[in-house]
Amino acid sequence: MGNDDRIYCYEALSLIEDALADGYRSRAPVPEFADQAEPAPAPEAAPVPARVPLDDSLAAVAAEAARCMACRLGAGRKRSVPGQGPARPLVMVIGEGPGSEEDKTGLPFVGPAGQLLDKMLSSIGLSRDESCFIGNIVKCRPPLNRDPAPDEQAACRPFLDRQLALLRPRAILAVGRIPAQSLLGVKDGIGRLRGRVYDFGGLPLVATYHPSALLRDEGLKRPAWEDLKLLRSLLDGLGA
Numbered sequence: 209m210g211n212d213d214r215i216y217c218y219e220a221l222s223l224i225e226d227a228l229a230d231g232y233r234s235r236a237p238v239p240e241f242a243d244q245a246e247p248a249p250a251p252e253a254a255p256v257p258a259r260v261p262l263d264d265s266l267a268a269v270a271a272e273a274a275r276c277m278a279c280r281l282g283a284g285r286k287r288s289v290p291g292q293g294p295a296r297p298l299v300m301v302i303g304e305g306p307g308s309e310e311d312k313t314g315l316p317f318v319g320p321a322g323q324l325l326d327k328m329l330s331s332i333g334l335s336r337d338e339s340c341f342i343g344n345i346v347k348c349r350p351p352l353n354r355d356p357a358p359d360e361q362a363a364c365r366p367f368l369d370r371q372l373a374l375l376r377p378r379a380i381l382a383v384g385r386i387p388a389q390s391l392l393g394v395k396d397g398i399g400r401l402r403g404r405v406y407d408f409g410g411l412p413l414v415a416t417y418h419p420s421a422l423l424r425d426e427g428l429k430r431p432a433w434e435d436l437k438l439l440r441s442l443l444d445g446l447g448a
């Protein structure tokens with residue numbers, strides 16, 4: 209790794225460390241960076257996102273989600289949260305489901321976790337304004353922020369598949385255990401699922417910790433940073 213690469217990595221790391229420290233950090237000596245291990249081989253491909261009619265649109269998905277009652281979550285929502293971002297993103301970031309603030313605003317990843325997610329994306333040159341569409345496995349808030357049940361995830365999956373087909377991102381970043389398990393169809397914890405590139409029906413998928421987990425446990429910031437670097441490196445490899 210050359211000096212320029214080291215400086216780039218260090219500055220990016222500082223950004224995410226700033227985020228995790230929730231404040232400004234003064235410059236520190238450039239740390240030693242070990243060579244990155246090769247990503248583990250990808251497991252078997254996941255189902256390919258469904259093709260959608262030519263007249264489908266993100267607006268149609270949002271409108272249908274707003275009146276959807278296909279699962280019990282529809283009865284408790286204030287607003288559905290279909291997602292946010294550019295129509296041709298590099299990356300679709302997929303979380304678990306809306307929380308209280310998201311339910312009020314109709315926007316994904318607002319509040320401290322959302323601010324940290326924005327800083328994490330910024331540290332690798334991405335943003336929800338220009339390069340990332342932010343969505344969730346379920347579009348309506350689970351009560352008391354519980355995990356969305358498997359039948360709720362399944363009921364909402366057609367919306368996500370339509371979004372993926374419409375957005376055609378170059379990669380997926382699954383943030384948290386639920387989206388990683390749901391998309392990959394496995395039951396492993398996020399600690400086992402992170403750190404490698406999966407083939408999600410032809411799309412590369414990287415899983416990492418949810419920013420809320422990073423806010424609770426600073427020890428997770430290093431592996432999360434490794435995951436972000438992995439995503440950046442695969443985007444670079446795609447010329448994105």
Ligand code: SF4
Pocket residue numbers: 273274276277278279280281282283288346347348360363364
């Ligand atoms: S979570 Fe999804 S499937 Fe359930 S009511 Fe909301 S939009 Fe419909």
